[in-house]
Amino acid sequence: MKLHKDNTLSEMGSAIGKGLLAGIAATAAMTISQLIEMKITNREASDAPVKVARDTAGIKPASEQDKQQLSQELHWGYGTAWGVARGIIGLTGLKGLPATLVHFGAVWGTALFMLPKHDAAKPINKQKPQKIAIDILHHGVYAITAGVVYDALDEGNRRERKVKKILASLKGLKHRFK
Template sequence: MKLHENNALGELAGAIGKGLLAGLAATAAITVSQMIEMRITKREPSEAPLKVAERAAGLKPASKDDKQRLSQEIHWSYGTIWGITRGLISLTGLKGVPATLIHFGAIWGTAMVMLPKFKAAPPVYKEDAKAIVIDGFHHAVYAVTAGIVYDTLDGAGKHDRRLNRLIDKLHLKGLISKLKF
């Protein structure tokens, strides 16, 4: 008897759930990274999330407080949801550094295309090198954190598979056939 049956929908749901948790942790990490960088460089918070929201969904905050709140809601929602992509990448069998590199490329590549499209940032070829490096660093913080958290959460699955293989081996030898699970 197997303790766990292979179930594609269950694996998908697990990958999405773990991805959301990884995305939430990664959003916290990039937020801290950006806050530290803004203190060092004296940079103001980006209005890119608001610009995209205004152009894509017609959202217009009524006050400065609403503007700040909406910006934070978009930032946290967007970052958390990107964690799902990390989960979907894992379903291909990729783990660790290769999965993190693909996730990083997807996240940063999307930002480089989407933000200029919505006139929320200039195209990357019009940015100065310092801004590109800082932006890449923040996205790397996000991707690495998401990868570490996801792979940590996904580690239990490896133990389940090992346990199932052991149970199968023992069952084949008749050692646990009398046990009921």
């Protein structure tokens, strides 16, 4: 018994939607992680998103307030969009830690390539170990949160899980009476 008919488009749409939600949650977790770290290390907020936007789209905020607002908007949009990648990874059948590691590699690897290309960060071989560790920490928080949220959303709804459990129990009973 199937509760719904599976098809590729519905699976893709579902994965994208779950991925977007996971991306929002992961961006929130990463933002909190960064705020805590910035308080501990007395680091200023990064202007990397604005540098990339200026280099790729010619966007130049008019004021410091506009710069901070644009940076936050880009941070949240970028983080949310990377959730879609987690959804696509989920479509391959990967779950849990393997999917999280693939997602982490994609997100952090892109940052390692893209930010130096747009003069928004030094290449990794020119960064101090502490900065690399902090960057790994924040991207790890992002990937772990996205993975946990995506996998939780991907478990199916409560009614579907309950029906599957009942069907599994009935199959077990059927085999006992054979």
